[in-house]
Amino acid sequence: MKSYLAAAVQMTSVSDVDKNLTQAEDLIQLAVNRGAELVCLPENFSFLGDESEKTKLSTEIAEKSEKFLITIAQRYQILLLGGGFPVPVTDSNNGNLGKMYNTALLIGREGEELARYRKMHLFDVNLPDGNTYQESATVLAGTEMPPVYTSETYGNLGLSVCYDVRFPELYRHLSQNGANVMFVPAAFTAFTGKDHWQVLLQARAIENTSYVIAPAQVGMHTPRRQSHGHAMIVDPWGIVLADAGDRIGVAIAEIQPSRIDQIRRQMPSLQHRTFSCS
Numbered sequence: 001m002k003s004y005l006a007a008a009v010q011m012t013s014v015s016d017v018d019k020n021l022t023q024a025e026d027l028i029q030l031a032v033n034r035g036a037e038l039v040c041l042p043e044n045f046s047f048l049g050d051e052s053e054k055t056k057l058s059t060e061i062a063e064k065s066e067k068f069l070i071t072i073a074q075r076y077q078i079l080l081l082g083g084g085f086p087v088p089v090t091d092s093n094n095g096n097l098g099k100m101y102n103t104a105l106l107i108g109r110e111g112e113e114l115a116r117y118r119k120m121h122l123f124d125v126n127l128p129d130g131n132t133y134q135e136s137a138t139v140l141a142g143t144e145m146p147p148v149y150t151s152e153t154y155g156n157l158g159l160s161v162c163y164d165v166r167f168p169e170l171y172r173h174l175s176q177n178g179a180n181v182m183f184v185p186a187a188f189t190a191f192t193g194k195d196h197w198q199v200l201l202q203a204r205a206i207e208n209t210s211y212v213i214a215p216a217q218v219g220m221h222t223p224r225r226q227s228h229g230h231a232m233i234v235d236p237w238g239i240v241l242a243d244a245g246d247r248i249g250v251a252i253a254e255i256q257p258s259r260i261d262q263i264r265r266q267m268p269s270l271q272h273r274t275f276s277c278s
């Protein structure tokens with residue numbers, strides 16, 4: 001593993017796929033111009049809007065999203081994470097046709113698929129601000145534990161999506177499988193984000209002595225839907241290295257293998273576990 005720059009993109013996706021992909025490419029280009037070799041897009045980067053429209057367009061969104069990730073990774077010679085996009089369920093045995101998996105996809109520099117993960121925890125929550133989220137109405141929860149892509153160059157990259165960040169056992173699974181850089185691509189609500197987002201990211205980084213790269217949605221997507229922003233990169237000690245604030249942009253920071261080794265020597269908590277985790 002070497003030292004390199006990673007970028008967490010912060011964008012405002014809407015219900016226009018092509019417009020979102022154009023915005024994403026502009027921000028990727030910005031990150032690449034600043035030297036980023038690993039670029040991460042947030043959850044819902046290619047579509048954020050009406051759920052029934054998302055369902056109707058899901059085949060098109062899935063195809064365009066995958067093609068985009070492959071093309072752009074090759075064009076800019078980067079590792080590219082697509083933080084979450086709908087992929088229609090095609091397994092006709094499970095009786096869930098018409099639903100989608102909220103899928104994160106990591107693509108390599110030659111456009112090859114490195115890792116794929118289907119969001120396991122679905123955001124079915126009624127918030128005190130009056131907004132109701134029922135992700136399971138359109139999305140089927142993934143049942144396979146998130147993968148760790150082991151790279152000699154970039155470290156051991158663990159996948160997750162958004163609401164997963166509230167479930168520490170998932171990240172424990174990742175660190176037990178060798179992860180030392182973890183992705184938390186998100187579309188956190190403004191309401192929960194203001195109190196929980198940064199705390200959760202720092203907790204996951206500290207307890208797993210790992211980098212956390214958290215690209216985010218920001219601002220108004222629909223008249224009722226606002227995202228918190230603050231795409232950030234947190235180091236294995238829990239220090240926020242970069243924070244994109246509340247505007248469209250990128251948070252960029254250096255990922256240093258020596259820092260991981262140093263923190264894991266200084267704070268060997270991963271070696272002191274007494275509870276096992278499947």
Ligand SMILES: O=C(O)CNC(=O)[C@H](CS)NC(=O)CCC(=O)C(=O)O
Nearest residue numbers: 049123133135162163187188189192
């Ligand atoms: O619904 C959309 O179109 C965009 N958002 C998402 O897709 C997902 C599922 S609804 N959002 C979250 O998981 C937010 C979690 C969160 O905010 C928290 O844990 O507090």
